[in-house]
Structure formats: structure tokens, C-alpha cells
Amino acid sequence: MRALVIDDSRAMRRIVGSILEGFGYQTRPAGHGREALDVLEESWIPDLACIDWNMPVMDGLQFVSAVRANPAWRQVTLMMVTTESEHGQIVRALAAGAHEYVIKPFTADAIADKLALLGLLPQGVPA
Amino acid sequence: MSTPIATLLDDETVSAVAAEVWSALVGADEVLVPGRGPVAEGRSAWVGVEGPWSGLVVLTCSTTATDDLTRAVLQLAPTEELEADDVDDVLRELANILGGNVKSLLPGPSTLGLPQTGTPPHPGSDVRPVGATWRGHPLTITVQGATEAPAQHPTTEVTS
Structure with a gap:
């Protein structure tokens, strides 16, 4: 399975990417939403995108809206991974099309628990 | 003027937030001991909060501590050379996560800015510095209210 890891922090991209690779994912990093859209436009379509909220150039919410606006990317599961923890922000992200x-x-x-809920935890990985 | 930070947060709450962040990001066995500080000279990263309470959450560590933090977060071997960008990036992300978790304890709704490194804006009178020690290194988490004049960040670098 494929995962796109979108975060403006290189450290966080490494951490999330390492976790997902441990679950058997092939990952690609992107430093902001626009860069992530460029990856999708290359036809590298992931099963999962892990998305930070606060990023320069294009933030996570804008990215979610852009992905949801394109039917060709409908199968991408969108999971926000962010410090934004206010209820209102979570509702906004889910309303825009984020799944988790x-x-x-x-x-x-x-992360494993969330992937299990989404049906995206490969077999053999304990949830 | 927003409610003073001293009436919104106590030291124990800030320390508990920091301990949780350390455990998850730096390492499950990494203990952040409350107390000690402030850090006389070191590197700082901070993130702004805008809302009913506006201000900054600043993390300041000694240079040695930031290097050790970077190795711990990125799981680098002691012999691996550190890149300055990685050191700043790790410090910014720690400040970002600390700031987000502190924000969740303050009146909302509010927004979080992008983390920055450099010389943080000088705090006014509305400030709560919380000292801690990690692997013997002192560090300080400072929650400071916005000063009357908008903060300028002349020496800062935004996460890229």
C-alpha cells in the first residue's frame, strides 16, 4: 500500500513515514499541500494521505478540499495528523472530507488503531 | 486585554503537557523532570496563538540539549553528523506540538501560527516560564501573552 506523508516538518515526515513503512507502506513525503497535489498529479495515487494542518503555501484543510473536489482521487483516504485539537477544527476537517x-x-x-478503523492496516500488523 | 496567563495555566499543567509531548516524540523512556531553568543562553523556537488569549509558546534549550534532542527525535546514531536544518526543524516541531497542546487548554476558538526559530519576542508582564530538565539539560517552556505592540520577528525562519 502507498501513503503520502504531508507535513512541513522534515522530522515529522520521517517519524510518520517510518511508522507507516513499519506497517509495510511505501511512502512519499511532501512539505505542503501544493507539493502533495503535484505528487497526485503525477498519478502516484496513495491509499492513504497523512496530512498536517498548519503548513505554508497550502495548508491541510485546503489540500483535503482539493482532493475531494477531484473524482479521480476519491479512493484516497485522508487522515489529519495535527496539533489542532479544538472540536470545531476537527468538525471542519471532517466536513471538508477527512476520514480520520x-x-x-x-x-x-x-496510528495503528486509526488505520485498523479505516481498514488500512495490513494483515499481520497488530492493531 | 486577554485574561493573564497566570490565571489560565499553572506550572503543573504546562509540565504535564511537556512530559506527554516528550514521551511521544522524544522517546517513551525519556523523562522530563519539572524544575530548574531558566536557560541563560540557548536556542528558541516558538509558535503563536491567536484567539481570546493571544500570545506565544516558546521552547528554549541549550545548544547541547537541542543537538541531543535532534538525535533522539530522529533516532540518529551518536556518530552521525547533525544538519543545522534538522536541529531547527526538531525544535520548531517540539514548539509546535507544545503550543498546540497548550492552546487546547486555553479559551477558544483560537488559531495556531507556524513555528519559528531565532530570538523570540521579548515577553511583557504576562508570562509563565516553566523550567524542566531533560538528561541533565535545563530547558524552559514559556507561555507569554501578546505585548501591546504586535510582535515582530526579525530573525526568524519559518518551517519549510
Whole structure:
């Protein structure tokens, strides 16, 4: 399976990417939403996108809206991974089309639990 | 003027938030001990909060501490050379997550800015510095209310 890891922090991209690769994912990083759209436009369509909220150039919410506006990318599961923890923000992200929401800081187990809920945890990986 | 930070947050709450962030990001066995500080000289990263309470959450560590933090977060071997960009990036992300979690304890709704590094804006009188120690290194988490004049960030770098 493929995952796109979108975060303006290189450290966070490495951490999330490493967790997902441990679950068997092939990952690609992007530093902001626009860069992530460029990856999708290359026809590298992931099963999962992990998306930070606050980023320069194009933030996570704008990215979610852009993905949802394109029927060709309908199968991409969108999971926010962000420090934004206010209820109103979570509702906004879900209303825009995000499927799940993980609040930083997180553990690998928390990511596994969310992937299991989404049916995106490969077989053999304990949830 | 918003409610003073001293009436919204106590030291124990800030320390608990920091301990949770450390455990998740730096390492499950990494203990952040409350107390000690302030850091006389070091590197700072901060993030702004805008809302009913507006201000900054600033993380300041000694240079040695930031190097060790970077190795811990990125799981680098002691022999691996550190890149300055990685050091700043790790410090910014720690400040970002600390700021987001502190924000969640303050009156909302509010928004979080992009984290920055450099010399943080000088705090006014509305300030709560919380000292801690990690692996013997002192560090300070400062929650400071916005000063009357809009903060300028002349030496800052935004996460890229």
C-alpha cells in the first residue's frame, strides 16, 4: 500500500513515514499541500494521505478540499495528523472530507488503531 | 486585554503537557523532570496563538540539549553528523506540538501560527516560564501573552 506523508516538518515526515513503512507502506513525503497535489498529479495515487494542518503555501484543510473536489482521487483516504485539537477544527476537517483525525503527539499504536478503523492496516500488523 | 496567563495555566499543567509531548516524540523512556531553568543562553523556537488569549509558546534549550534532542527525535546514531536544518526543524516541531497542546487548554476558538526559530519576542508582564530538565539539560517552556505592540520577528525562519 502507498501513503503520502504531508507535513512541513522534515522530522515529522520521517517519524510518520517510518511508522507507516513499519506497517509495510511505501511512502512519499511532501512539505505542503501544493507539493502533495503535484505528487497526485503525477498519478502516484496513495491509499492513504497523512496530512498536517498548519503548513505554508497550502495548508491541510485546503489540500483535503482539493482532493475531494477531484473524482479521480476519491479512493484516497485522508487522515489529519495535527496539533489542532479544538472540536470545531476537527468538525471542519471532517466536513471538508477527512476520514480520520490524529492529534499530535501520537504513538505508533495510535496510528495503528486509526488505520485498523479505516481498514488500512495490513494483515499481520497488530492493531 | 486577554485574561493573564497566570490565571489560565499553572506550572503543573504546562509540565504535564511537556512530559506527554516528550514521551511521544522524544522517546517513551525519556523523562522530563519539572524544575530548574531558566536557560541563560540557548536556542528558541516558538509558535503563536491567536484567539481570546493571544500570545506565544516558546521552547528554549541549550545548544547541547537541542543537538541531543535532534538525535533522539530522529533516532540518529551518536556518530552521525547533525544538519543545522534538522536541529531547527526538531525544535520548531517540539514548539509546535507544545503550543498546540497548550492552546487546547486555553479559551477558544483560537488559531495556531507556524513555528519559528531565532530570538523570540521579548515577553511583557504576562508570562509563565516553566523550567524542566531533560538528561541533565535545563530547558524552559514559556507561555507569554501578546505585548501591546504586535510582535515582530526579525530573525526568524519559518518551517519549510
